[in-house]
Amino acid sequence: MKHLPPSHRTRMSGPRTVLAAAVVLTTTIGVSGCSSEPADDRTQLTVLSWSGEDVMTPIVESFEEANPDINVQLTTAPPVAEYISTLQNRLGSNTAPDVFVMAAENKTNLIEGGFVMDLSDEPFMDVASEFNTATYTGPDGAEYGLSLSSWASGIMYNKGILEEHGITEFPQDWDSFTEALQTLKDAGEVPFLESWQGFPTSLGSSVGLANYEQGGNVDAAIFEGDATFTELWTEPLTPWQELFQDGLITTDVVGLTGDQVVDEFVNERVAMITAGPWNITAVREGAPDLEFDFAGVPQAGGDPFYTGAASPGWAIYSEAKEPEAAKAFLSFLASEEGVQQFQELTNDMTTTSNFTPEIDEALTQPYQALLDGKFYLPMISWPRYQDALYTELVAQIQLMAQGQATPEAVGTALDARLTQEEGK
Amino acid sequence: MTLTDPRPVVTPKMSTRSGRGTRWWRAPSSPSGSSPGGNRLTLRLFLVPVIIVFIVLFAIPLVQSIWWSFTDFNGYSAETNFIGLRNYANVFSDPSMLAGLSFTIFFTLGTTILITIFAMPLAVVLNRAFLGRNFVRAIFFFPAIPSVAILGLVWGFILNPLGSGALNSLLSSLAGIGPVPWLSDSTLAQISVIVVGVWTSTGWHSILYLAFLQSIPSDYYEVARIDGASAIQRFFYITLPLLMPAMTVSWLLLMTGGLKVYDLPFTLTRGGPGYSTFTITQTIIQNGVSQAKYGQASALAVIFMLIVGIIVAAQLTLSRRLEGKVS
Numbered sequence: 001m002k003h004l005p006p007s008h009r010t011r012m013s014g015p016r017t018v019l020a021a022a023v024v025l026t027t028t029i030g031v032s033g034c035s036s037e038p039a040d041d042r043t044q045l046t047v048l049s050w051s052g053e054d055v056m057t058p059i060v061e062s063f064e065e066a067n068p069d070i071n072v073q074l075t076t077a078p079p080v081a082e083y084i085s086t087l088q089n090r091l092g093s094n095t096a097p098d099v100f101v102m103a104a105e106n107k108t109n110l111i112e113g114g115f116v117m118d119l120s121d122e123p124f125m126d127v128a129s130e131f132n133t134a135t136y137t138g139p140d141g142a143e144y145g146l147s148l149s150s151w152a153s154g155i156m157y158n159k160g161i162l163e164e165h166g167i168t169e170f171p172q173d174w175d176s177f178t179e180a181l182q183t184l185k186d187a188g189e190v191p192f193l194e195s196w197q198g199f200p201t202s203l204g205s206s207v208g209l210a211n212y213e214q215g216g217n218v219d220a221a222i223f224e225g226d227a228t229f230t231e232l233w234t235e236p237l238t239p240w241q242e243l244f245q246d247g248l249i250t251t252d253v254v255g256l257t258g259d260q261v262v263d264e265f266v267n268e269r270v271a272m273i274t275a276g277p278w279n280i281t282a283v284r285e286g287a288p289d290l291e292f293d294f295a296g297v298p299q300a301g302g303d304p305f306y307t308g309a310a311s312p313g314w315a316i317y318s319e320a321k322e323p324e325a326a327k328a329f330l331s332f333l334a335s336e337e338g339v340q341q342f343q344e345l346t347n348d349m350t351t352t353s354n355f356t357p358e359i360d361e362a363l364t365q366p367y368q369a370l371l372d373g374k375f376y377l378p379m380i381s382w383p384r385y386q387d388a389l390y391t392e393l394v395a396q397i398q399l400m401a402q403g404q405a406t407p408e409a410v411g412t413a414l415d416a417r418l419t420q421e422e423g424k
Numbered sequence: 425m426t427l428t429d430p431r432p433v434v435t436p437k438m439s440t441r442s443g444r445g446t447r448w449w450r451a452p453s454s455p456s457g458s459s460p461g462g463n464r465l466t467l468r469l470f471l472v473p474v475i476i477v478f479i480v481l482f483a484i485p486l487v488q489s490i491w492w493s494f495t496d497f498n499g500y501s502a503e504t505n506f507i508g509l510r511n512y513a514n515v516f517s518d519p520s521m522l523a524g525l526s527f528t529i530f531f532t533l534g535t536t537i538l539i540t541i542f543a544m545p546l547a548v549v550l551n552r553a554f555l556g557r558n559f560v561r562a563i564f565f566f567p568a569i570p571s572v573a574i575l576g577l578v579w580g581f582i583l584n585p586l587g588s589g590a591l592n593s594l595l596s597s598l599a600g601i602g603p604v605p606w607l608s609d610s611t612l613a614q615i616s617v618i619v620v621g622v623w624t625s626t627g628w629h630s631i632l633y634l635a636f637l638q639s640i641p642s643d644y645y646e647v648a649r650i651d652g653a654s655a656i657q658r659f660f661y662i663t664l665p666l667l668m669p670a671m672t673v674s675w676l677l678l679m680t681g682g683l684k685v686y687d688l689p690f691t692l693t694r695g696g697p698g699y700s701t702f703t704i705t706q707t708i709i710q711n712g713v714s715q716a717k718y719g720q721a722s723a724l725a726v727i728f729m730l731i732v733g734i735i736v737a738a739q740l741t742l743s744r745r746l747e748g749k750v751s
Contacts, residue, residue, distance in 0.1 A: 085713045088499040109716045113500045190586075197694045252585040254697045255608030260584055269588055387714035391520060398697040402610070420517060 042071040045325040046097040048090070049076050050083040050312065055345045062341060063332045070325045080105055091115060098320040099329055102136060102145045103312040104380035105387060110315065111138040117316040118142040122327060124334035129351040131373065135310040135380060145313020146330050148339055149348035152308030152366040152375045153201045153276035156283070159291040161189060161271040170295040174239060177298035181248040184271050192243075193261045194274040196253040196401055199379070199394055201274035204307030205297035206236035208376025213302060219381040222418070229418070230411030237400065237407035239300045244401050254398040266290070274307075277347055280360055294362050296369060306366055308375030311348060385421040392417040486729075493723035498716040511723035521724065523699030524707045527614060531689070531703070532682030534618040535625065539678055540671065542626045547633035548663065561634075564627035572624060576691025579620045583607050583692070607693055610700035617689045617701050624688070625681075629674050636670035637663070672743035679739055683732050704728055 049056045053076055060072045075097070077086040084106050090096045102110050110116050119125050120143040125133060128146055136145025157170060162180070165187050171177040184191035194200050210232060211218045221227035243249045262279055264270045266286035274297070275283075283292065296304025314333060316326040332338045339355040342348065349367050350357045359367045369375055378393070379386045396413045399405035405413075493511055495504040515521060550561050567575065582590040583606035595601040606616045644662050653661065686705035689695060695702040708728070712721030 081709070081713055088713070088716075091500050092502060094502075105714065106716075109498060109500050113498075115500065197696060250586075252603070252605055252608040255583075255585045255605065255613065255693065257580060260581070260586070264586065264588065267588075269586075385715070387710065391710060394694075395520070395696065395698045395702075402608075402697060404610075404698070417519075 040071055042069050043322050043325045044073055045070050045099065045322050045329060046073045047075070047329065048083075048087060048097040048100040049074065050079040050101050050103075051346070052076055052078070055342075058345060059333070059338065059341055062337070063329060066332060067325075067328055070322075070328065072329070079103070096317045096319070098317055098322050098326040100315055100317065101312045102315040104135075104309065104377075107136060107145070107313075108384050108386070111144050115318055116144040117318050117320065117323070117326075119144060119146065119316065119330075122330070124327075124331040127334050127339075127352040127354045129353070132310040132313070132351055136313040136315075139383075145315050146334060147310045147313035148333065148342060148352055149311045149346075149350040150308060150370050150375075151276055151278075151311060151349060152306040152369050153274060154205070154294050154296045154304070154306045154366055154369070155201075155272050156265065156275035156279065156292055156294055156362075157272040158265065158268060158270075159293055161268065165189070170293070171298050172304060174298050174300040178243070178246075178248065181243070182246075185248060190250075190264070190270040192249055192272045193256065193264055193270045194253055195256045195258045195261050196398055197255070197257060197394075199390065200253075200397070201276075201307040202240060202297055203237060203397060204377055205305040205375075206240065206299055207233055207378060208307065208374075209299050209302050209305040210236045211376055211381070212305070212374065219378065220383065223383050228411065229414035230408060233411040233414065234408045235301075237397075237410060241400055241407055244403065249401075251401050251403075254401050262286075265292075277349060277360070277363055277366070280347065280362060292362065294365050296365060296374070303374070306369040306375040307377055308366070308370060309377035309380040310351075385418065388421050389414060389417055489722040489725055492719050493726050495719050497718045497722075499712065499718040500716060504719075507719070511720045512727070514720055515724045515727060518707065518711070520695075520699055520702055520710070521704070521707045524695075524702040524704045527689070527699075527701055528683060528685065528704045530614060531618055531621065531685055532679060535621045535682050536675060536678040538618070538622045539626050539629050540674065542622065543629040543674070544633050544664075544667065544671075546626065546630040547637050548659070550630060550634055551637045561631065565631055566627065567624045568628035571687075573687045573691050575620070575624055576688050579616075580607070580692050583616050583620075585609075608697060610697050613693050613697060613701050617692055620692065621682075621685070621688055625678070629678070632674055633667055633670050636667055640666045668743070668747040672740065672747065675739055675743060676736060679736060680732060683728075683735065 047056075047060070053074070056074055056076060060074050064070065064072060075086075077083040080103065083101070083103075087096075087100055087106065096115070102116060120141075125143055125146060128148065129150075132147035132150060133143050133145075136147055137143050155170075161184070162168075162170070165183050167180050167183065171180050181191040194202060214232075218227055218232050222229060222232065240249075244251055261270075261273050262275065262282055263286075265273045265275075266283055268287070268290065275294075283290065296306050298304050314330050316323060316330065320326050333342065334352065334354075336354045339350050339352050343350045343355070343357045347360070348357075349359060349363065349370055351370065379390050382389060392413055393410070396405055396410040400407060400410055492504070494506055494508060495511075496507050497504040546564065550557065550564070554560075584590065584592065585603060585605040585608040586592065587596065587603040589603070589606070591606065592603045595604065605612055607613050640663065644666075645658055648658050648662060684705055685703055686709065689701040689703055690706060693701045695706055704724070708721045708725050711717045711724065
């Protein structure tokens, strides 16, 4: 800055001020004038998705082509916290989209708050599987979400490493599983890795089997006060803690991200990891010559089991400005064309009755598990307080992996958290 | 710079022992040659944008949060019910909040002390003339530029607890040390988060000290040298006292930043193992957004704001007393 007299540094003369204001005003008016567009006579449908634009834009284009009188105003927000926060803000500020995604994490608040429309009588709901629809059915029996697919995660294993050490068939029971882990460890391999920074597939499958064998409705009983987390969780967690004590699984899993685990697998530094359909592309791209396969997680008390759940459901805002256009959008999503396009874009395992997806060869077993109902995810099975219980659960299982908590303590902590949330 | 150096000397007038002296950063009320009334009006007009920003981004959300803290607002429904102090009573029963409080305090104290210890000598070194000085300054300042969340992700790969992790590979090849569970052991995870926090901010704070350091007249050092003062004596009797205002600013920023920390621990450890690196801000965000308990999250935020305010006020008072003693 040049050295100006103080008066010039601190004051602007009257005409200059007027001139500056005029420039600002002119620019503002000019810019806003430029932004005005010809009026769009089409019905304006607002949609909020947590799938990215790479998935949603082609679907929206196909929908608009089939419905030329509707223009979709698409916005996206990444899952989970940012998406939930965005939807919360829009609901709170009366700018809620006509169509949005309802997930396990917010379904209770959306249904109990009356923010979603009852879709029970809509024809497009007929194609959704019974399980998927039940996931987004409210306590009143009404169906609030259109869920088109499900997912199941299990164990992804390196066939080459296992065969090299004489394991020609993937273990189907707990004893042969631990035997295989020991064989691999003795041979200097890292037998098994998964990320325990979140809730791990291994534990989900074991608790899921226990729940399945007790009729599949234990969580409902827990929330009704007729059962406890301690009763359901202690036995399935115990064998996993023994694996840590025996050194067959490293306690480092509590500090690993999912990406780091997949990276170890791609570089053939680990024999088995837990993974889901979303990992297939990364593994194939990272190691095109790697021979791998999927299998269910072997269990101490029964057949292999999977962790999985129904994918988020599409919902219509109860006060949607364009309810008919919103129903048209969901009808398109549930149509054969819509489901096929969605499946091709996401590789999801769609479960609708009008389309049979081409499943990746490696996902044959997880897909069969979905059809057999042999999968479980506690967070979606819990009717309320999902995030509070999830936070407590992850912290406690990490302590268990480190030997600072027992399997019973994990269940006790969940019971205590539930009691606290219920305000008892 | 010598006594004959033609460069203008910017001499900071430090506060007096009583702390009531003229502050060197206080602008004169009326520059000579201009109308005092007109200047005041212009200066007030300059304040309008920042006042608008303050009201919109701070005052209104603050009042709103205080109101929500007395309600059952869940973030979804606009209908809220007044529930008195129930949210405040529930705040301290949350185990994640109590765990978050202890690590937040540990992180704040750890980073504040370590960054001060490292940043001040670094500033002294960076103030000396040497080849490539500006480049070295830029290198040390660089960690402050990228998003902390991105740095957290990068450090997550460096501190990968497996043998294939970047740091563990280095340690193994150089010293034959086995894999160190940087992020999978509770104590090491806490230390790792603090070390990365120190790494990201030391350069920035050293530049802050450097700015103050450059305003110390070289005459003081020359006189001290003539009197036979050693380098250590010059540091403790000239540099350190005259850097006290910089320390006050640095500590204020470190304390407030440390108490509010969220992104770095979350990207490195997600708050684990267990609750060992859980922070207060993580609890507020989880309560408010993920658990749809905006009312309770707001109560925690209000309590936290008051605690931060008290800590910062105490820290400023202590710093000013310290300034008065050493100046």
